[in-house]
Amino acid sequence: MRSKSFPVICLITTISIVLILAVLLNLSGLTTYGVNELTGLAKLFVLNIPDPTKPWSSHAFEIVTAILWDQRGFDTYFETSVLFLAIVASVALLSSYGRRHMPESTGDEYTTMIVKVITKLVVPIIAVVSASIAIHGHLTPGGGFQGGSVFVVAPVLILLAYGSRFLSSRGFNEVRLLAIRALSVTLIFVVGLVPVLYFLTHGTAYLFQNTYKPDSAFTYPYLIPTPIGMILTAGSIMIYNILEFFAVAAGFTLAILLLTREFERGGKK
Amino acid sequence: MISLDGLLWYYIVVAILFTITCALYGIATRPHIIKKLVLLTIISDAVYVLLVLMGYRIGATNPPVVPGGVLENPVFPSHKTIVEFMHRVVDPVPQVLIVTAIVIGLAQFVFLVTISMHLAKSTGSFDIRRIEGEKE
Secondary structure, three states: OOOOOHHHHHHHHHHHHHHHHHHHHHHOOOOOOOOOOOOHHHHHHHHHOOOOOOOOOOOOOEHHHHHHHHHOHHHHHHHHHHHHHHHHHHHHHHOOOOOOOOOOOOOOOOOOHHHHHHHHHHHHHHHHHHHHHHHOOOOOOOOHHHHHHHHOHHHHHHHHHHOHHHHHOOOOOHHHHHHHHHHHHHHHHHHHHHHHHHHHHOOOOOOOOOOOEOOEOOOOOOEEEEOOEEEEOOOOHHHHHHHHHHHHHHHHHHHHHHHHHHHHHOOOO | OOOHHHHHHHHHHHHHHHHHHHHHHHHHHOOEHHHHHHHHHHHHHHHHHHHHHHOOOOOOOEOOEOOOOOOEOOOOOOHHHHHHHHOOEOOHHHHHHHHHHHHHHHHHHHHHHHHHHHHHHHHOOOEHHHHHOOOO
8 A cells, every 4th residue: 555655755766866867967977068079989970971081981961870870780770670579569469360350440430521631631741751751861861760750640640530441441451561560670681681691702791881891892882873863872871761761650550550440449348 | 157058058957857857756656557658758758858968069050961962963071071060060979879769669658558558458447556456
């Protein structure tokens, strides 16, 4: 049983935790006002990534995405796997296998004409903007994670306005979405594994390597000649961004589709 | 003498720490699971803002994106441009940390919502006290 003094104890504990956190942050110089120099690590990244004459260059204009997929690409791969496992755990708990004849809602009970028309207008815009964020991830602020997260707003709107049957009847069922998700994560790892094949047959190369390094000649093409001019792909960063876009978009669409179905079933067991 | 910029800085830090305190207190004392989840998102967002704030530098006016990036026929910046750019850019490292943290936080939130929904379906309540049998 909780005593009467429980909230007071909680309050004192939380305030002391936060004060200790504040003192620690201040002592380590992270939030002290008055810093106008970048740290050594940040200087290294900012000087090397956009400069093609430097040996550690990524040939990308966006430093955040370049660090994410080039300098610490292996780490990001496992973060993608954590995301995948969280989605798989949700699907395992929510999966509707064995009760396929459940009635699916068309959304008519809880939406009006206004919501449906606005959804029809807004969804294509969201899809195009999110694809643009993902494809230009190495040039402007954005990337695969951000583009995928923006895209998920479109399925949420569709599910709220038209119900879950609208998505299921147009091929966005859970099997296909989970397949897209798993295929994207696998392809990300395959793209990262190509340098290892080069290492086994030709010479030195590193796992998740992007462009050439001082002791390694392996490089993904970062400027591709096409009839409309040289297209900048920044090595493998553009491929990773597009695959990550599909992975995040399909994963969250799947989770939200299953949650909406449970919501439509109501409190029935 | 502290400048207006500095006062604003300390105001934001105090506001974030206050938000974290309130959210922690709420997670500990509120008995409703949905309220706990809402407070959990509030605390994680406060931490993300704190991390972005750590990357700020005095006089920084640029995000960590080199201007002039285009898809067709790009012109890479010269070394001189990049050194000049380095003096007015914010720190990119904390931003890299939170990019994946946000998406993973969202995935964990979906998982927590799923578990709470199953709990509520099997026990008939979102109230922790009722689930534990302390209150009828």
